[in-house]
Amino acid sequence: MKKILWIILAAALYSCEPGNMTTIIHPDGSCERVLVAKATDAFIKGDSTSNPFPVSIDKNWKVQWQYNGDEQFSEWPLSNWIRQPQDSAKEIKVYATRKFTSASEMAKNFRFNTKSKWNDLIPRPVFEKKFRWFYTYYSYSEAYPRLPIKFPLPIENYMRKEEADYWLTGTPVFDKGISGMDLYEKLDNIKDKFETWASANAWELQYAAVLRNLDQFPGNPGAEKMVQEKDSIYKSVSNESKEDYKVKNIGEVLNRWFSTTAFNPLLNEQSAISREVNNPAEMEKLNDYTSTFFKYRLVMPGQLLTANGMIEQDTISWNLDATKMLNSDYTLTATSRKMNIWAVFVSGIIVILALVLLFRKRS
Incomplete structure (x- = not known):
């Protein structure tokens, strides 16, 4: 799963600029948000003014980066880092990951920074989990508010x-x-x-x-x-x-x-x-609003059932841009389910015991 995720995020880097954002939902309701960007040498050295992300990077975010190969580096910032002359043309890929205990915690704490054109747009993520014996069903939605622009003619x-x-x-x-x-x-x-x-x-x-x-x-x-x-x-x-x-x-x-x-x-x-x-x-x-957009990806637990985005294997993607919020709130939605293996075993044992008891009575 982790290797597949890195492949998805690396591919995301080469989609349309300026932003790529992935949300990963775990079965227990915890979640991760991963942002992908191209960085300058100054950012790797710790220059906050060179932050390529639309959020403020603090101690809650884990920064990883790739340079000259597929290896990911977790050491950041590196104030004494020097790019090798032969690699001067190579791009630096950076990944900022933040873990949240729940979607409600993410709703309270995820904000676009003041440099982002979306700084006054606050997303509203919601996660629900429902147990149905053989399956556990998961639903996730993330609403982006209608743009605060009043046009003279509706x-x-x-x-x-x-x-x-x-x-x-x-x-x-x-x-x-x-x-x-x-x-x-x-x-x-x-x-x-x-x-x-x-x-x-x-x-x-x-x-x-x-x-x-x-x-x-x-x-x-x-x-x-x-x-x-x-x-x-x-x-x-x-x-x-x-x-x-x-x-x-x-x-x-x-x-x-x-x-x-x-x-x-x-x-x-x-x-x-x-x-x-x-x-x-x-x-x-x-x-200003439409100058910013994201290739947004969502990874759900279990098997995907429905989504209002484009589905590819276990990932849903959306082209998240401000035009979608021009006339009303825009909500990303997805549902999935995961089989409860233990429930299958328990049901099997119950059936076997019932058959044994029935056989003994007849004997």
Whole structure:
């Protein structure tokens, strides 16, 4: 099991950056969390500012690393460590492992550090164990909260909840019995709805930033007129190409619509007002969240039964990214079971004794 785990974690290192995280659930309910990263020489020497992990590494974390081969080293930090010149191009793999007595302890103590873009997202792991004589059943879930971003226009105004959930998370599955051609058409329709929603929100945020700063545009047509014209302006540019769903050259658009030069300050992309309008705080916050994602793996005890991730042998994996938390909490779930060998033996003995007693009575 331990050798297989190291193979899984080593393979994880070469999946998409920036993070790889594995949770191992043991039959007694205890668990481990393992993070994998690429490190610099400075981190191996103990420089905390070079920490490659999204958590703070303290005495509760065990750090192991690989360099120039498959051997794992547990000595860390090594303040006098020097990389051999012939190995200057080789990467250092580091593994940070923390053991928890229970999922509830992990829920209380696992936090992303302040350097992580997810520092205000707190996962909620839950583990349950149920005894059923021949089998013990295990269930694990880990919920990630909905992103704390309030959009002006709710997504439900543009698409049904099940459509939004499927587009963002892949569930609920509604493609059973649908041909590939029909599914393509359905997904294309959902994609159009999602992009319409995203673009409309970007416009609302951009326009709100302009209205907040009207005093910086001398000769502007006035807030009342601008509010009246907002939807008409957007309709006129809604089919134009956009950058990250945002209207490009909004200064030119407003100047043209209102036949003015009042919005010339927006033509300078490097000006403070241009950055505020073209990069609304909510959009920037969303970009921060989506810049971080994890290849998340879960190892359960016994035989896997169900999971809402991709199953390969005894491991489930998810591409854990912030878009899945855009419209609601996102929960990873898995169930497994393990045969109680002792229960089989006890049942066998009981059956044998019953047969012996029955035979004696008949004799």
